[in-house]
Amino acid sequence: MMALVAEPKRKPKLAVWKFASCDGCQLSLLDCEDELLAVAGAVEIAYFMEASRSVVKGPYDLSLVEGSITTPHDAERIREVRRVSRHLVTIGACATAGGIQALRNFKDVNDFIAMVYAVPQYIDTLVQSTPVSANVPVDYELQGCPINKKQLLEVIGAFLFGRRPVVPPHSVCIECKTRGTVCVMVAHGTPCLGPVTHAGCNALCPAYHRGCYGCYGPKETPNTASLSRWFGGLGMGEDDIARAFRTFNAWTEPFRKESTAHER
Template structure:
């Protein structure tokens, strides 16, 4: 890395919430700005320095031919490429199009479909270019984001757990909403990182941090079916903000095939 490492942020199809998480580091933002040169962060600054960049944060998924080209150009200018958030790591909520007829979507929303240039799919960045680290969450946890930036500034791997959110949920002292209240909860198959907030607010986890390491989705699906959750509702649960992440995608496809058979 150069003397003062450069940090750049690039956006693809997304809501801006993950890059906003950097601006939401109210107590740390100015300290971060002292340690890196913010070379390209259009949401925060009109100053743009040309690449190459040491650390690049990529938000958003690939949904247009233009963006599929643009991410390859970004990769060419980047040393460490980190994807942030469910859109960049799993295709985001807009990956629901992957099960649908996008031309039909365009016609539903827009009067002049011919002005709209879009791909039939919304796909994660890693489907298009090599990615050095994927930070999950919809949105990402800002402290995990700071950890990832700090790690690469110090040439080490980020310390981000891949285990299920049930562990921090227990440590927090939450009453298990699934066991005690029969609430449908995706916690057992979902990666930690959010702080187990949904059960803390008396609702089931909706998997915004994506699949945990080696999730047993099939087993959870069987359990929830046994609890009386309808197949259609199970498919909707799994097809949320990380719908296109492989364990969720294949499990939801199996439920759909099963209910058709």
């Protein structure tokens, strides 16, 4: 990977873009209270509407994209973002997987519109909520709902120095073992998505005595079918197994297949 610092005297330009989302992942950057000034010193924050009304024209060296693509206008806009960005990194489950709003993909979106809005013809929306990668090529995807802000700093730093981000690809189970949390499924029979879920949260839920609910999305090659059999053994019904895989990362291939297999 080429370093972002093409000319030694120029600070790389950072842009933060928002599509359909809750703002939480871009807020993660403002939540780096102790590192914010250092980041602002290392890069030129050229486009970040949540933080500033001044806009520096592109092209941008690194674009962080939050949110999923859900409208015809946004489908055009993400192509423009790609065009003006040397590197494009998706941040969070919406941009990476389609987000909770991708639950519409399993239904007829017109029914959804009619449930919320009195005058459906005012609404302009796509049938599906899709991840950025379904629309344009992406250089890196950071998973999580929300993302881990330390991993965000790692990703920004890595792109600044032209190296691959160090973000462990293993499951949440490994994080439980590392922090010494007793397995909630083995010890308490609590259904837990940890075995199939990408690490990054530091196994938060089991440490708070609940099962992982998969907000970081699938790890590499997850064995979802096996986990579903375990869930069945713990007394979960088919509907609840389908619901477990159908949340913030429902539209990722492994979770989508698994939830569909249990849908009645």
